[in-house]
Each structure stands twice: as C-alpha cells, then as structure tokens.
Amino acid sequence: MAATTITTSRNAPSAGGPTTIAELIRAQWGDHRAGVKSGEGTLTRHETAAGAAARAALFGDLLPRGAEPHIGVLLDNVPEYPLWLGAAALAGAAVAGINPTRRGPELARDIAHTDCAVLITERAHLPLLAGLSLTVPPERVLVVDDPAYRALVEPYEGTRPDEITTTPTPASRMLLYFTSGSTGAPKAAICTQGRLAAAGHSLVGYLGVRRDDVHYLCMPMFHGNAVIAGWAPALAGGAAVALRRRFSASAFLPDVRRYGATYFTYVGRAVQYLLATPAAPDDRDNPLRTGFGTEAGAVDAARFADRFGVRLIEGYGSSEGGAALQRSPDTPPCAIGRPAPDDDLAVVDPDTGAELPRARLDADGRLLNGDQAIGELVNRGRSSFEGYWRNPEATAARTRGRLEGRVGAGWYWTGDLFFRDTKGFFHFAGRTDDRLRVDSENLATAMIENILARYAPATGAAVYAVPDPVAGDQVMATLALRDGAVFDPEDFVAFLAAQPDLGTKMAPRFVRTVAELPVTATGKVHRVALRRAGFRCFEPVWWTPMGLGRPGAAGPAASAGSSYRRFTGEDRAALLAGYRAHDRAHLLER
Template sequence: MAAHSSRTSPIPHTPTPDPAPRTIAELVRAQWGDHRIGLKHGESAVTHHQLAAGAAARAALLGELLPRDAEPHIGVLLDNVPEYPLWIGAAALAGAAVAGINPTRRGPELARDIAHTDCALLITERAHLPLLAGLDLPLPPERVLIVDDPAYQELLAPYGGARPDAIAAVPGGGGARTPGPATRLLLCFTSGSTGAPKAAICTQGRLAAAGHSLVRYFAVCPEDVHYLCMPMFHGNAVIAGWAPALAGGAAVALRRRFSASAFLPDVRRYGATYFTYVGRAVQYLLATPPAPDDRDNPLRTGFGTEAGAVDAARFADRFGVRLVEGYGSSEGGAALQRTEDTPPGAIGRPAPGDDLAVVDPATGAELPRARLDAAGRLLNGDRAIGELVNRGRSSFEGYWRNPEATAARTRGRAEGEAGAGWYWTGDLFFRDENGFFHFAGRADDRLRVDSENLAAAMIEDILARYAPAAGVAVYAVPDPVAGDQVMAALALRDGAAFDPDGFAAFLAAQPDLGTKMAPRFVRIVAALPVTATNKVHRVALRWAGFRCPEPVWWSPQNAPGTRATPAGSGHRPLYRPFTDEDRAALMAQYRDHDRGRLLDR
C-alpha cells in the first residue's frame, strides 16, 4: 500500500550528470528546431518547436503584463489543456513561477489560494469562470486571461515571433531574475493539519533533476508518449509526467480530466507508453467492463502511488502493464521506491542516497525494527512505530510565505540537537527486519480523499456552522481501496436531534465546501472524547472509525470519486443509518483489497 499524506509519485534521487540541462528553461530552449510531435490533445498535435515558440510568446507577454514591483507569479486555473504546459514553459523562460490553482476549491478559500501565492496574473478558461464569480480577487480584471476567449489570441498575436533564446527575464520584486537552477518555478499546494493549504516551492533545478532522474529510471526516449490524465495542478502530473517527457524529448498527451472509460481509447489513439496515476484512478480503470483486447495497448509503465498491491497485480494481469509504486512528496523531502522484492503491505526502500529512518518524534532516536508474525501482523508496534525522517541531504525548498510550516518540516532544532536539519515527513512508519518501510498512519490530521489532500481543521470550521452541533471533530477512516474517507463526529446541542436531510441541505449551501470535503460517515456522540489536556482525542475517534457504539449515518453514494456536494450544483449527499448489513458489506471490500488491517491501528 502507498502512503496517504501530501504525496505525489516517488522521484528516484540519483545524481544528475553535469552535461544535462540544469533548468527547465534550458530544456524548453532545446525544443526549438525539433519538428517531431511534442503534444497531443484531442484531434490536435503540435511539435516541440511549436511548444517552444508558444512558450516564448507567452513569456514575452509576461514582460508586458506583470507589474515591476510584484512577485512574478502566475496563477493557472485550467484543466489539462495545451495552455497549461505552455505557461509552465513560459514561466521557466521568464524566470517566473506558476501556482497551480485547484478547481475543487470553493469561495473564499479559492480566493485565498490566489492571494497567498501573490499571483499577479491569473490564467483560466470559460469553464472555470463561475468559480471566480463574486470573489474578492487580489488582481484587476485585465490581468485575468481567459485562454478560450478571442481577446486572448489578439493579446498574444504581437509576440508570435518571439524566440526562446531571446526572452528577457521578467521583473519581479524590484528586479529581473535570470532563470537559474535556484529560480522558483512551481508553487504546489499541499495541505496540512493547520488549516489552509501550504504552497511548496519547487525550483527549476529540482524539477529538471527530477525529470532527468525519471528519464534514467524508466529509460524514457523520444519515441515515448506520456499520457497525462491526472490534473496538472498536482505535482504528480508535472513532476512525474511532464518533466521526464521534456527531459527525454518525449511527447505528452493531455486528457482534460481523468476518464476511466476514455483511458484505453486515448492510450491507443495517442500511442501512449507511460502514464501517471494517484490513488483510486487504478480502481476506476479496473471497474470498467473487461474486454478481450484489454492487453492490446502500447503502454509500458504506469507510475504513481496509492494503487495498492492487490489492484496493481489486477491491473498488470488485465492490461499487461506494470505499475511502479512508491512514496514521495511534492516538497521533495523523502522518497521510497517499491522494488520487485517488496513484500505485501510495505512501501519499499529508500531512494539511492537517502538516509531515511523511523524515529521517536520526541527524541529523534531511531526505533527498533518491527517484528511481524507469519500473517504479517505487527507484534511490537508500541516500540517500532515512529515518524519517518530523512537524516541526509533533502531537496525540500520550503513553503511560500509560511516560515512556521517550513520550520516544522525541519523542526527548527538547534545545531547538534537530535533531528536538527532533518526532513520530518509527518507520516508514521515502521521498518521491518529486511529494511522495508511500512506506512502506519499520520502524525497530524490530514486526510487524502480521491487523491486530494484535505485538512481536518478546514472541514471542521465549515461543519461548525451547523446550528444543531455543539462540537465537531473531523478525521480520516481508511478507504477500502486507497486513501481516506471523511468521517465527522457531531456532539449535538441539548434537545437537538440529527436530521439527515437538514444536514445534507446545510452542506449543499456552504460556498467553501470543496467537492471532496462532505463527510461520508457521521457519528452522533453525546460529547466529543478529549485528552487529559482537554484536546479532542482524534486518535480514539480514528481507531473506532465507523465501528462504534453510537449511531452512525452514512452516504453510500458520497464515496471518493463522486462529485461530493459542490456548492450551487443542486446535488447533495443522501444520508441514511449505517446498518450491520452495511458494515458487513463494507468490511468485505476492505478484505478484498487487503486493507482490513488499516482499521485495526
């Protein structure tokens, strides 16, 4: 099984040879003059040369539009359309940075993401304009560019002759920034337990190194086609899909949004040899009706996380495609790689050059290896489970305008103190006697639902508006297939009773409730359990999950992968009592995917 926190696909950490381009800007410039197909989307195809020219035109436009005293940051609120990689390439050439804006966010939280990353320009499309309606955006309307509006093409037209080798660095914060390995290129949002998402910094050097590393790891060549069906605001698609294609001279094929039914037709039409995935995407593909020609496809490899050993084996058997699983982070702090000899239930071993360990979070002391019985059950969890840290050199580059979160990752310990300078993942692991790492939970209150990282505190803030509730706690319960499901415990006010229809109506009316935030399970308690320091005892709630003595209501259709209560959509989850029969059927799903042990933590 793969880990759950702010994870994208694992990136093998191997040294980059000196001759390899050290920046994404260099890789974009190298496309100039290459007239092979570089990008496929729908019925259209463009060459590498055209991509370089398009990136140069947009980079030149940046020099005109960006205020000289602003950070050179571009918010990109797009589905997977050709404009997305073009603007990443433009930012690279101009020494600017792209903040991937998540379209599943809503209302003030969406506006907050744009403001927090100091976006001086916002690139979007007509389909997403309703998300921006009525928001207090931190930039004027003339700096919101709509890529499928004719005015956008008119704006770009004067820069059509720009060459990538002649682009000047755009001004930002008072001075121009010539692109180099240390130049910011991506601001990737990732969630934590503190509430608002954090924007992890990824420089041109780190992204280029990741691309080169994956080229070597997967032997990427110019004849390959990387199918990008995961959203490009995630690190998965950009770091694990687009960057190695760029570094290896391969083409990319874009799918606007993931579609299980369109997957194989797309793969065959585009001649895709490689794809990236996160979490339940693999399960959705397995849920499509089998066909006798399923193995008739050009795919060689799928690369990602959270598919799970059971589904990975099913995928290989059905489609003839090997899935490479592992553990990594958008922050670049630690990585684990799954190998052929990785046992069931384990993630893998450290990437080459990493010094990963499981330590006591309080002291930094390395914990003893885990002892497992013949059935794979952990026998010494009280001594073996701790936090995963990287004690060696980390490529973590910090969070944008969040020194507290940055310090928390390195713990801000004094020089010489145990743990000083380490990268602390915030995830709990144990390590077996053969050196394989096993995921054991999270050290904070993050949830990962349908490949989206959510913060419990944010959902709690929304549910706290529910008038009958005197107290609210939100926590994760493992999904039967991958990631988590949202569960909420509600302590009701005196005299109040839980009204499932009223609760569903309340959720549908919340403008900042994201599409994946609605609880699937609701536990009604007399009072929230607390610790000795009067904090909500979330560990106890997670351990009990839906197997608790109090009444539980659930929304069977509100599972990960469904459109869960988008504001203004008219859809709402339907809650009904969670019966013994429901519990038995759900437990069978856990057993079928070898995930029942996650309920026994």
C-alpha cells in the same frame, strides 16, 4: 500517503544534463516530433517551444515593475497549461497551480497568497471568479479561449526561446503548488527549476523513458504529481505528453489507444475507478508499458496488471521534496521500497526523535510489534525541501527549525507513519493523524485498508479512527460498493475471518457503505471529512456494539457474536450519551 506526490530521492541531475527547465524548453527548438497531444490536435516540440517563448515575451510586458514574477494558472489539462509552464521557465517566473475545486474567498485567497501578477484561465472557470475581490486586475486575467487572448499573443509569435533575455538559474522558482492538506489553509510548496529538472532527469533513468514514449496526463496539472512525475520526465527524455482535460475512467483506454500512450501517472482513487469500469475482452490491447503513482495498494496493482497487462510502480515522495523511497525488483508487494544509498531516512518516535525498532512480521505478513515499530518517517540528512511560500511557521514546523539543540531539529519530518522491516524495506502506515490506538494497541490505517481491499463487493475502502466513548479509538471503515452490490454482514464477517493478517484489534467496529468514497481535488480519499462525520452520517452504518476484535478470537471481543447489525437512531443516542458521560463528546469534532 495523503499530501504526497512522486518525486525522486536526491533529485540530482544527470551528469552534463540541463540544470534548468528553461534549458530543456530551448532544446525543443527545431525538433518537429510530437510534443503535446490533446483533443485540440498535436503540437510539435518545436511549436511548444515557440509557444512558450511567445508567452514568456508577453508575460515580460505584462509584469508590473516590482511585482513577484508569479503566474496563476486556473486551467484544466489543456495545451495552454504546458505552454505557460514553458513560458514561466524561460521568463524565470513561477507557476502557481490554482485548484478549480476551491470556491469563493478560499479561491481568492490562493491567488492572493501566491502573489499572482497574471492569472491564466478559461471561460469554463470564469463563474468561479465572478464576484471575488481578486488581487489581479481584469486586464491581467487572460482567458485562453477568448478571441481577445489570441489577439494579445499574436504580436509575440515568432519569438525564439533564445531571444528571452532572462537567464534563469537552478535556484529560480518554477512551481508554487498547494499541498492537499485537509485542515487549515493549503500551503504553497516551492519547487525550483533545478529541483524540477533534476526530478525529470532522475525519472528518465528510473522509468526508462524513451523518445518515442507518450506520457498520458490525466491527473490535474495544478497538482505536483502530473507536472513532476509526468511532464518533467517527458520533457527531459524527449517524449511527448497527451492531455486529458479531466480524469475519466471510461475515456482512459480510448485515450491511451488514440494517443499511443505508454505511461501514465496516478494518485488516490484513479486505479480503483479504472478497475470499476466494465471489463472487456480487449482490455489488454493497449500500448501502455507502466503506470507510476501512489496509493494503489498491492491488491489493486495486481488486479490492474492482470486485467490491463500494465505494471504499476508504486513510489513515495513528499510533495515538498524532502524524502523519497524507490522500489527495486526485490521489494515485497506490500512495501514501498528503500531510500537511495546516500539518503538517511529513518522511522522515529515523533516525540523523542529516537529511531524505532525494526518491524517483525509473521508468516502471514501480520505486524507483531506495531506499538514499537510504527513511527514518523524523517530524513536526517540533506533534503530537497525548499520551504513554503510566505509561510515561515509551516516551513519551520516541517524541519522543527525552532527546536535548536533538540533531537530532530533540522531534519525533514514527513508527517507520514511508516515501519521498517528487518530487511530494510519501508512500509507505509498512514498519516500521523491516521494512527489508531485500540485497547492500548497502535494500529496503522493503511494496513487495514490493504486487507479490506480484498473484499470483492467493494471498489474501495477507507479506514480511520472514531473515538471510543471511554478511552482510545475504535476502527471505522467506509466501503464503496460495486454497482448492484449490497452489504451482507455475515458475508463480511466470513471475509474478515478468512484474512490471515487481520490482527485482533483491526476489524472495524463501524462500517459505512457508500456509492463512492469522497475525494479531495487531487483524487485522494478525503479521510478528514470521513473522520469528522464518523457514524453521524446519512448513509447506512453497520456496527457491532461490543466490537468484533478478530472473528473467532477468545475473550471479550468475541462475545458480540462476531456479527454486525444496522446502526439505528436509538443506538446513536445511547452511544452519544456514553461520550457525554465520560466527557469525550468533544472528540467527535476533531
């Protein structure tokens, strides 16, 4: 689920609950229980409210007349991050999470695009800003670990939250967070105080958040996952948060024990990194109750529960808040879940908008009618999508707002592929650009990845399309191998042959082996980079020239002898000649 974060279905606040984040910040005043834990110590909930109020007052004086009330935050997960989130809420301002893995003009573009009036950063990130033409003047670039910053904040200390004269409403912008799209400039999704507060309230109920819980935030706070699924429910449920500057697999359990963490969020590869750490006899000796996130996969979720004694709850929600699915106790392991009863989610043909037939699965879980059942997930009813900042074209494209009179205009189009089984459960099948078409058969990358996740020598797998020299696509997989493991082609063929749900076209034609999968700044597998490299990469590639099909299958696919061999320079030259002969070489650059 690239470019997704976890949100809730309708994001409606609980009856009588606070409808803004500002109200939740004010409610912390006088509460002397732990609020923010980190390597720098512990702030009580009262202290976090006081710190937010001081920074809100400072921001009010720094904000130029007529400027957008936007605060760029270029920080790791340090206590100043939630303090400035609280300050923005009280001041009726929006935090633009600035990604520290961006560089040069792209970083400057993100700051300029979100109209940041003030930029909050730290010494470690100052080299990123050196030499850039910033739209924020130097006097409004605040460095939180510089003595000058402490002197700047000190006069405002003692400000009470109720002394901030701004009165935010549920419609006040709260977050501008960049989606993790891999092509084109990132889009800044808008999240209002009402939506964020509602998501917090909803997750309190869904996850059973308690006042003595501690939410461990190890995913980057510039991304929506950590704020929406970690910070907001802790704020709404009266729980504390514990901060890890940056995710560390080796520090995970020590942190969890040190802070008494009961809950954590994850995205992308975090679970696989944790499973790749050396097992210890006391792995299950931890206070965690659950983890909540996306892309762990059924196999890794089961391994995680067995090793650490912690249940992972897989969810689905678009970063922009347009659609969400929730698990229930009867959700099959490989499914995501169902929408809320009053949400109108469907799997449709992306060209016509027609709802597609339900998926048929055999006894082994193999999808029998992928050609008919896989389509794009849409929300045909009311959604929480609030648009992209200063990007009307992208906003219109998400809702097909320029297709008046046509089916699908006004719906929320997720950009994700799904299929829906006969019991109504939705199954993730990849991004719309992750669809493969092999020998006229549509395949879902996510389903193949779920199968390859069972391969013991690998810590992770990514599946993507490479163009066939003649027509359609071929399947390519990149496997991240465990320390000390080597790729054994015969062992891999035997593994594939033993998988009952491996379809006849699913076996990879190309297998690339790496030490680690490339990831985006938010920890998700960077499939676009893998797809662009294809078989033209530095790492070892194994292939079967005729394609494997399903090992042991009858027909042309079986004639390759069901074996892999190293992909050589001669193989590459011959294959590229085939692309040129069929005028398809340009497809390798897509």
